[in-house]
Amino acid sequence: MRISPDELIFWQYGFIKLNATIVMTWGLMLFLTIGSWLITRRLTREIHIPRWQNILEILVLGIKEQIKEVGLQQPNRYLPFLGTLFLLLVTATLFTILPGYEPPTGSLSTTAALAICVFVAVPVYGIKERGFGGYLRSYLEPAVIMLPFNIISELSRTLALAIRLFGNMMSGAMILAILLTIAPLIFPILMSALGLLTGMVQAYIFSILATVFIAAATGEEAA
Amino acid sequence: MLIDWFTVVAQAINFLLLVWLLKRFLYKPILQAIDDREKRIATQLQEAGATKEDAEKERRDFQKKNAEFDQQRDALFSQATAKAQDEGRQQLDKARKEYKTLRAKLQESLREEQHSLSREITDRARQEVFAISRKVLADLADATLEEQIAAVFIRRLLELEGKERKKLVEAFNSAGRPAIVRSAFPLSAAQQAAIGKALKDTLVPKAKVQFETNPEQLSGIELSMNGYKIAWSITDYLASLEKSIAVLLNGKPKAEAEPKTKAGPNQDTDEKND
Known part of the structure; x- marks a missing residue:
């Protein structure tokens, strides 16, 4: 039994390998990009807009509003990173309804990669916003003695991000697979729906936490 | 091992690539479109506000003009009414005046007609009376009447006294010409x-007298000389008769009757006949 889609390797040359995680992610990327392109290539600036454009606008504005609510006063600056994070995780979860699909987020490699991206993005945005010295000083707050704890917190929360998402997504797929062997009718459907829900929640949690971390680093959090 | 580091790197790159792609194809155009539309809506709202403002202004202007028009119309109407009333009053006054004038003219012409009628009646009556009298007198006053008249005239001459006589004598003496005695009959x-x-006996011994006949004299004799006149005639009786007729016609003595008497042949005599 496969725990991670990483284990399904289509092609390998030395350490370079094309496993299911990467291929699924490409598929999602293609879907998102082509879908966006198809809709946005015919954007209208009139008062009356097409439905698809309306849906996209609701989505983008909703994300933007969410970022603003967390405390980032200039959401447009963080929208591409945080929005993409959320959209990728949501699509990855949504596609679980398709047979033969395995969510790339069920691979610890993917969640780790995303957590590392967040881990890198936090200081990048922090330095951009407050300057190098200003960002480093945030590790000494509220007192110098807190420096090691701050560093530990930084590392542990990144680890937590990766493990949380991976655990939830992997467990969902795992439970589904196990249930299919013992109760092949109806029950897996309910579990699949539950998996969708937890997947959505996790996507939201992951994105919100990333937003909160960035807000903390840039010192723009509402609190 | 759950983590495949190659996959981690590949996924990180995939993610960053997706970030770029979505930024390029999703966020940018969508946000741009939203901004544009918001701007457009704001502009349209502003325009609508301006249009509404304009419309409001137009409405106010229109109401003002309407009110002014109403006022003007009312003013003109009342003016016209007053003018018409005035005109009517004037016309009425004019008509009344014209009526009065016409009435006065009518009365005047009536009066004149009456007057001329009465004058004509009087004249005719007088003429008739004269004609009758003349005929009667002509029938009756043959030599005897004329003689009587002459006798009366002579008696009067003889009866002249004091002042009258003196005047007559003075007139005789001052005149170089002979005295003229006019009579209706020869x-x-x-x-x-x-x-x-x-004349010679009573007045002037050397008086010269010239006799003339005047049928208009109507049975009378007149002595005139140097503006002095002494006469006797029945004309005076006729004038008296005329007066009586006028009184009968008009019910009261008319003023016109007076000039008739005055216009008589003895107007400028100093002495009245009997």
Whole structure:
């Protein structure tokens, strides 16, 4: 039994390998990009807009509003990173309804990669916003003695991000697979729906936490 | 091992690539479109506000003009009414005046007609009376009447006294010409002699007398000389008769009757006949 889609390797040359995680992610990327392109290539600036454009606008504005609510006063600056994070995780979860699909987020490699991206993005945005010295000083707050704890917190929360998402997504797929062997009718459907829900929640949690971390680093959090 | 580091790196790159792609194809155009539309809506709202403002202004202007128009119309109407009333009053006054004038004219013409009628009646009556009288007198007053007239005239001459006599004498003396005695009928030689004798006896011994006949005199004798006149005629009786007729016609003595008497042949005599 496969725990991670990483284990399904289509092609390998030395350490370079094309496993299911990467291929699924490409598929999602293609879907998102082509879908966006198809809709946005015919954007209208009139008062009356097409439905698809309306849906996209609701989505983008909703994300933007969410970022603003967390405390980032200039959401447009963080929208591409945080929005993409959320959209990728949501699509990855949504596609679980398709047979033969395995969510790339069920691979610890993917969640780790995303957590590392967040881990890198936090200081990048922090330095951009407050300057190098200003960002480093945030590790000494509220007192110098807190420096090691701050560093530990930084590392542990990144680890937590990766493990949380991976655990939830992997467990969902795992439970589904196990249930299919013992109760092949109806029950897996309910579990699949539950998996969708937890997947959505996790996507939201992951994105919100990333937003909160960035807000903390840039010192723009509402609190 | 759950983590495949190659996959981690590949996924990180995939993610960053997706970030770029979505930024390029999703966020940018969508946000741009939203901004544009918001701007457009804001502009349209502003325009609508301006249009509404304009419309409001137009409405106010229109109401103001309407009110002014109403006011003007009312003013003109009342003016016209007043003018019409005035005009009507004037016309009425004019008509009344014209009526009065016409009435006065009518009355005047009526009066004149009456007057001329009465004058005509009077004239005719007088003429008739004169004609009758003349005929009667002509029938009756043959030599005897004329003689009587001459006798009366001579008696009057003889009866002249004091002041009258003196005046007559002075007139005789101052005039170089002979005295003229006019009569309606030709005086006989005896009558002429008697008159001449009376003049000579009573007034001036050397008086010269010239006799003339005037049918208009109507049975009378008149002595005129140097503006002085002494006469006797029945004209005075006729004037008196005329007066009585006028009184009968008009119910009261008319003013016109007076000039008739005055216009009589004895107007400028100093002495009244009997």
